[in-house]
Amino acid sequence: xxxxxxxxxxxxxxxxxxxxxxxxxxxxxxxxxxxxxxxxxxxxxxxxxxxxxxxxxxxxxxxxxxxxxxxxxxxxxxxxxxxxxxxxxxxxxxxxxxxxxxxxxxxxxxxxxxxxxxxxxxxxxxxxxxxxxxxxxxxxxxxxxxxxxxxxxxxxxxxxxxxxxxxxxxxxxxxxxxxxxxxxxxxxxxxxxxxxxxxxxxxxxxxxxxxxxxxxxxxxxxxxxxxx
Amino acid sequence: xxxxxxxxxxxxxxxxxxxxxxxxxxxxxxxxxxxxxxxxxxxxxxxxxxxxxxxxxxxxxxxxxxxxxxxxxxxxxxxxxxxxxxxxxxxxxxxxxxxxxxxxxxxxxxxxxxxxxxxxxxxxxxxxxxxxxxxxxxxxxxxxxxxxxxxxxxxxxxxxxxxxxxxxxxxxxxxxxxxxxxxxxxxxxxxxxxxxxxxxxxxxxxxxxxxxxxxxxxxxxxxxxxxx
Numbered sequence: 001x002x003x004x005x006x007x008x009x010x011x012x013x014x015x016x017x018x019x020x021x022x023x024x025x026x027x028x029x030x031x032x033x034x035x036x037x038x039x040x041x042x043x044x045x046x047x048x049x050x051x052x053x054x055x056x057x058x059x060x061x062x063x064x065x066x067x068x069x070x071x072x073x074x075x076x077x078x079x080x081x082x083x084x085x086x087x088x089x090x091x092x093x094x095x096x097x098x099x100x101x102x103x104x105x106x107x108x109x110x111x112x113x114x115x116x117x118x119x120x121x122x123x124x125x126x127x128x129x130x131x132x133x134x135x136x137x138x139x140x141x142x143x144x145x146x147x148x149x150x151x152x153x154x155x156x157x158x159x160x161x162x163x164x165x166x167x168x169x170x171x172x173x174x175x176x177x178x179x180x181x182x183x184x185x186x187x188x189x190x191x192x193x194x195x196x197x198x199x200x201x202x203x204x205x206x207x208x209x210x211x212x213x214x215x216x217x218x219x220x221x222x223x224x225x226x227x228x
Numbered sequence: 229x230x231x232x233x234x235x236x237x238x239x240x241x242x243x244x245x246x247x248x249x250x251x252x253x254x255x256x257x258x259x260x261x262x263x264x265x266x267x268x269x270x271x272x273x274x275x276x277x278x279x280x281x282x283x284x285x286x287x288x289x290x291x292x293x294x295x296x297x298x299x300x301x302x303x304x305x306x307x308x309x310x311x312x313x314x315x316x317x318x319x320x321x322x323x324x325x326x327x328x329x330x331x332x333x334x335x336x337x338x339x340x341x342x343x344x345x346x347x348x349x350x351x352x353x354x355x356x357x358x359x360x361x362x363x364x365x366x367x368x369x370x371x372x373x374x375x376x377x378x379x380x381x382x383x384x385x386x387x388x389x390x391x392x393x394x395x396x397x398x399x400x401x402x403x404x405x406x407x408x409x410x411x412x413x414x415x416x417x418x419x420x421x422x423x424x425x426x427x428x429x430x431x432x433x434x435x436x437x438x439x440x441x442x443x444x445x446x447x448x449x450x451x452x453x454x455x456x
């Protein structure tokens with residue numbers, strides 16, 4: 001699907017997105033310090049379409065995921081090479097295919113609008129990314145938890161939203177003007193547990209967790225086997 | 229449990245742990261760039277003690293989580309203040325209790341020893357953090373997935389390990405010489421789903437996912453209700 005080329009990696013001395021801070025503190029009298037990053041909390045949504053009995057996921061190219069694969073596939077530099085030195089495409093003659101950086105994820109977004117509730121932010125993301133217009137009253141909280149406990153420690157809240165074909169008012173796809181290139185993907189309920197545990201399909205833990213949550217909690221309603 | 233004080237936050241211009249990089253690339257002919265961080269892949273382990281029918285978790289103070297709470301609780305600075313300026317304890321007269329930075333997590337560790345398999349790394353973490361000596365053959369893979377898709381994109385593999393009191397050879401607790409202060413916690417099976425969904429108990433998604441996985445996959449063996 002995607003074509004990725006002209007890859008060039010440079011150290012990033014000043015980023016608008018990644019801003020490391022250091023906290024110095026005393027824990028039980030012992031002086032310590034820890035490097036962390038500030039980030040926003042986030043929401044994610046398991047969307048189930050009751051017309052087609054499909055889950056609605058998003059699929060996108062993730063540069064950070066791609067760079068992990070790029071890193072693993074590149075020829076090893078000599079041991080005395082400077083690991084922070086600039087790298088250029090010539091140093092990596094055979095980069096992995098773009099598909100290795102594409103992941104399946106729940107519809108999700110940052111909590112960066114203080115005037116909106118978590119449910120309202122989730123509702124906006126469902127509309128923008130997946131094209132479904134659902135009232136906030138249809139959102140049910142599944143769980144909240146900490147993500148990136150070593151680096152950001154931010155809180156994520158996961159919701160469940162039932163939609164129908166009648167709620168579909170657009171194509172979704174995110175905000176192309178902000179560089180988002182999101183593809184909406186349907187996963188049929190009957191195939192969902194195979195999808196969740198298929199190691200060949202790169203995905204987030206949120207996808208696996210929410211699918212198994214649905215099978216444990218919603219399956220009686222939709223009369224499916226819980227043989228997962 | 230923990231006493232945290234003398235908190236001081238400073239911008240972190242050079243970190244041994246957080247090293248932002250920038251990748252410049254072309255996606256379908258359009259030039260883009262993305263800031264990311266390199267990190268190791270990781271493993272996590274759901275440990276179930278068959279003698280006491282308890283899950284074995286770890287509990288530790290996470291500075292990044294604490295700083296999220298600290299941030300939310302501090303008095304708002306005037307809008308024209310420099311957000312990157314150094315902060316000192318005087319600016320925050322009433323910091324949140326240390327307990328707000330403590331999280332419950334699966335036993336976990338980084339994949340930073342190329343000579344060891346994922347199972348061998350998981351086995352070492354079980355021993356170091358929780359004090360159980362289990363053969364790698366007792367480890368069963370639950371799933372693998374991408375974590376931090378926006379920033380690190382690293383891969384995490386989750387295992388399931390059954391242990392018994394006979395496997396317990398030490399107290400665990402991590403590597404205090406490396407600053408780890410880990411407390412081993414037992415969660416009884418019968419209480420585990422209430423624990424998972426209790427919003428008052430800060431935890432990672434891995435804890436919730438793995439508990440619900442156990443209830444879906446292992447509960448017939450342990451004759452418990454799956455009413456979750």
